[in-house]
Amino acid sequence: MTRRRPHELALIATAVVIVAVLIGLPLATILAEAWQSGLGIYARLLRDPLELAALRLTIVAALLAVAFNTLFGLLAGWTLSRYRFWGKPALASAIELPLSISPVISGLGILLLVGARAPLGGWLEAHGIRIAFAQPGIVFATILVAFPYVAREFAAVLEQRGIEHEESSLTLGATAGQTFFRVTLPIARWALIDGILLCAARSVGEFGAVSVVSGNIQGITETLPLRIAALYNDYQTTAAFATASMLALFAIAVSWARSLVRGHLERRDEDAEQRAAIGASVAA
Amino acid sequence: MTLFGVTIVVLLPIAAIVGGLRGIDPATFAQTILSPRVLAAYRLTFGASLIAAIVDAVIGFLIAWVTVRYQFFGRAFLNACIDLPFAIPTPVSGIALATVYANSGWIGSITSRFGIHIAFTQLGVAVALVFIGIPFVVRTLQPAIEALPPELEEASSVLGGSGLDTFVRVLVPVLIPAWLAGFAMAFARGLGEYGSVIFIAGNKPGVTEIVPLVIMTKLEEYDFTGATALAVTMLAASFVLLLAINVLRRHMVSRQVAV
Numbered sequence: 001m002t003r004r005r006p007h008e009l010a011l012i013a014t015a016v017v018i019v020a021v022l023i024g025l026p027l028a029t030i031l032a033e034a035w036q037s038g039l040g041i042y043a044r045l046l047r048d049p050l051e052l053a054a055l056r057l058t059i060v061a062a063l064l065a066v067a068f069n070t071l072f073g074l075l076a077g078w079t080l081s082r083y084r085f086w087g088k089p090a091l092a093s094a095i096e097l098p099l100s101i102s103p104v105i106s107g108l109g110i111l112l113l114v115g116a117r118a119p120l121g122g123w124l125e126a127h128g129i130r131i132a133f134a135q136p137g138i139v140f141a142t143i144l145v146a147f148p149y150v151a152r153e154f155a156a157v158l159e160q161r162g163i164e165h166e167e168s169s170l171t172l173g174a175t176a177g178q179t180f181f182r183v184t185l186p187i188a189r190w191a192l193i194d195g196i197l198l199c200a201a202r203s204v205g206e207f208g209a210v211s212v213v214s215g216n217i218q219g220i221t222e223t224l225p226l227r228i229a230a231l232y233n234d235y236q237t238t239a240a241f242a243t244a245s246m247l248a249l250f251a252i253a254v255s256w257a258r259s260l261v262r263g264h265l266e267r268r269d270e271d272a273e274q275r276a277a278i279g280a281s282v283a284a
Numbered sequence: 285m286t287l288f289g290v291t292i293v294v295l296l297p298i299a300a301i302v303g304g305l306r307g308i309d310p311a312t313f314a315q316t317i318l319s320p321r322v323l324a325a326y327r328l329t330f331g332a333s334l335i336a337a338i339v340d341a342v343i344g345f346l347i348a349w350v351t352v353r354y355q356f357f358g359r360a361f362l363n364a365c366i367d368l369p370f371a372i373p374t375p376v377s378g379i380a381l382a383t384v385y386a387n388s389g390w391i392g393s394i395t396s397r398f399g400i401h402i403a404f405t406q407l408g409v410a411v412a413l414v415f416i417g418i419p420f421v422v423r424t425l426q427p428a429i430e431a432l433p434p435e436l437e438e439a440s441s442v443l444g445g446s447g448l449d450t451f452v453r454v455l456v457p458v459l460i461p462a463w464l465a466g467f468a469m470a471f472a473r474g475l476g477e478y479g480s481v482i483f484i485a486g487n488k489p490g491v492t493e494i495v496p497l498v499i500m501t502k503l504e505e506y507d508f509t510g511a512t513a514l515a516v517t518m519l520a521a522s523f524v525l526l527l528a529i530n531v532l533r534r535h536m537v538s539r540q541v542a543v
Binding site (some may be wrong): 007008011012014015016017018021022023024025027029030033072073076079080091094095097098099100101102103104105106108109110111112113117118140143144147200201202204205206207208211212221224225226228229232240241242244247248250251252254255256258260 | 285286287288289290293294295296297298299300301303304309343346347349350351354356358360362363364365366367368369370371372373374375376377378380383384389391414415418423447469472473475476477478479483496497499501503508511513515517519522526
C-alpha cells in the first residue's frame, strides 16, 4: 500500500466530521431522548393499544406494498430491459415519477381519485368500498410512493448484464420459465434484494402521502410515522422519540443490510456470470 | 401488464390532480397561486431546495470521493451511514433535527451563542433539506468515480497539473453528468419534502411555511380546489426545472463526446 499523503487524511477527516455532525448527531439524539428515562418506556408503549394498532397497520401496509411492488418490479424490469417497443422511455419515466413528486401531492392525487367526492370514489363508496380515510387508502399511498425502487434496480442490472446467458439457456432448450428462475433471477439477485430493501425502508417510513389519505383516525388509520408526529405535537416527547427509535433501528438495519448487499454486488461480476452460465446449462 | 400497473398506481392519481383543475375558474386559480402567503412559500421551497442541493453537491462529492478512492478504517461504516437519511422515516428525522438544532439542542446551543438560530427559521428548512438530500448525490457519484481510472489523475499530476488543476480540468468534466444527476435528484427531493421539514421549520405563514405544508393546510380546511391549484403549479414548476437540468446534462455529455 502506498504511503498516505497529507491531503488524503484531511479529506477523510472532513468527510467523517461532516457525516458525524449531519447524520450521526440527529440519530444519537433520537436514542438519547428515547432512553433518557430508561428502557421501561418500550414495555409501556407495547401495552398501549393505539401504539400496537399503529405498529400492526405499518407492518401490514409495508408488507403489502413490498409484495406488490416486488412483483410489479420484476415484471416492469423484465419488460423494460428485454423488449423494445414504442413509448418505452415514457413508460420508464412514468415508473420513476413518484421519486420526483412530493408525497403530499401523491396523496392528494389518491384523494382526488378515490375520495368520496370523486366519480370513481363515489362509485366504490356506493358499493361499500371505502379507500380514502380508511386502511386501503394507506396501503394505496404506501404502494405509490415505494413504487419505483425494485423496478429500477432490476431493470438497471438486466440492462447492464446483457442477454447472452438467457439466449444460450433458451437455445439449449430451456423454457421461458426455467430461464427466468434459473438464469435471470440469479444474475439480478443482489440488485433485486437491494431494490426490496429500498422499497421496504420507504414503505415503513412513508409519512406525507399517508397523512393526506389517512384522516388521522387513531387506532384505525394511524401508522407509526403518523403516530410519532401526533405524539410529538401533543408534547409526549419521550413516547414520540421511543416510537421514533424503533423505526430508526429498523433504518439502521436496512442501511447495514444494504452495505452487505453492496459487497455482493461488487463481487457479482465474476460470480453471477459463472452462476448464470451454470444455470443456463442446468436449465437446459 | 406493466403499463396497466403504472396506470393504476401512478398515472391515475396524477391525472386526477390535473383533472381536478376543470372545476376551478381561472380567476380563483390565479388568486390562489398568487396570494402573498403562497408566493412566500414558493420562494422558500425553491430557494431552500436550491441552496441545500448545492451544499449537498459539494459535501456529497467529498464523501463519494473519499469512500471510493481511499482505504481507511471505518470506510464501510461511513458508507453505510450515507443511507440513513433515506432509510429513516421523515418524521423521525424531523423531530430529531428539530431537537438537535433547537437553541437547547446539541448543535443549536453552540450556534445560538454566535447568534445563529437554526430551528424555526428558514435556515432550519435548508438544513433539513441538506440532510435529506445527501444520499442522492453520494450514491449517484460513487459509481461514476469508481468507473474513473486513477491513471487519469496520475497522468494529470505527472504532466505538472496541481491538485486544483486536476480537479477542475480532469475530474469535473468527466463527472459532471453524474454530479448534475445527483444534484437534480436532491433538488427534486427537497422541493417535495414534507416530513423532515415541518418540525424544524416552525411553519410561520409567509416566513417558514413550505409549499407541501400549504397544500396540507388547505386540505385540512377542506379547500380541495386550492390544494389542487397549488399541486398543479408545483408539478409544472418541478417538471420544467428538472427538464432544464436534464437538457443541460445531455448537452454536457454530447459536448464531451465532441471533445
